[in-house]
Amino acid sequence: MAYAYLFKYIIIGDTGVGKSCLLLQFTDKRFQPVHDLTIGVEFGARMITIDGKQIKLQIWDTAGQESFRSITRSYYRGAAGALLVYDITRRDTFNHLTTWLEDARQHSNSNMVIMLIGNKSDLESRREVKKEEGEAFAREHGLIFMETSAKTASNVEEAFINTAKEIYEKIQEGVFDINNEVRHTSLCFSFLLKPLHSSSVPVFPLFLLSVVFQQCVWFATLPLS
Numbered sequence: 001m002a003y004a005y006l007f008k009y010i011i012i013g014d015t016g017v018g019k020s021c022l023l024l025q026f027t028d029k030r031f032q033p034v035h036d037l038t039i040g041v042e043f044g045a046r047m048i049t050i051d052g053k054q055i056k057l058q059i060w061d062t063a064g065q066e067s068f069r070s071i072t073r074s075y076y077r078g079a080a081g082a083l084l085v086y087d088i089t090r091r092d093t094f095n096h097l098t099t100w101l102e103d104a105r106q107h108s109n110s111n112m113v114i115m116l117i118g119n120k121s122d123l124e125s126r127r128e129v130k131k132e133e134g135e136a137f138a139r140e141h142g143l144i145f146m147e148t149s150a151k152t153a154s155n156v157e158e159a160f161i162n163t164a165k166e167i168y169e170k171i172q173e174g175v176f177d178i179n180n181e182v183r184h185t186s187l188c189f190s191f192l193l194k195p196l197h198s199s200s201v202p203v204f205p206l207f208l209l210s211v212v213f214q215q216c217v218w219f220a221t222l223p224l225s
Helices: 019-028 066-074 091-095 097-107 131-141 156-173 178-193 206-220
Strands: 005-013 041-050 053-062 081-087 113-119 144-147 200-202
Touching: 005 019, 005 097, 005 156, 019 041, 019 053, 019 081, 019 113, 019 156, 041 156, 053 156, 081 091, 081 097, 081 156, 091 097, 091 131, 097 113, 113 131, 113 156, 131 144, 144 156
Parallel strands: 005 053, 005 081, 081 113, 113 144
Antiparallel strands: 041 053, 041 200
16 A cells, blocks of 8 residues: 555563553554563554555564663664653653663654653553653653553554654654655665564564664665665
């Protein structure tokens, strides 16, 4: 299906905050209560419509473990949006947001739209992080904020689509050249995506990813013709 824009997203945050569940809920409209830890990255895609234009969201779900952080950083290149996720029932995941945010801003375009997500809002009785704290963190750092539940699908659709709307507005204002951002990245990864038929599937084994990333970093430094 033809589309006017391709927006690349990256989902970041600690292990176990529900990143993969959010992706699955958005792309497949289902919740998987038991989910294996993401090894390297997983990929999902979905078409949406904004202002009458078809937009393809290309979403990369990253591993939260420190041991995979270098791989996660490789995926910031060309990203137009990031979903920074914490678990409202685990204070430590909220405390680590500053580190994730610093990493994101260091390795991405300065105009990348970042949505802060407090996930697992269905577990209100186990809440450790108040909604007001998430709102305050977002205000302080210039982020969009929303609480979601991957289990009940509450605000999941809105989180992904509102991020896309912010990106779209930046494009219309001329502050974000999305074509320049995604051109090299899309070319580099297109051969990876063609064999994938499911909307959300594991991508490559870790050792193969590292080889691919090295080639992508080299390719991305080439001048555009």
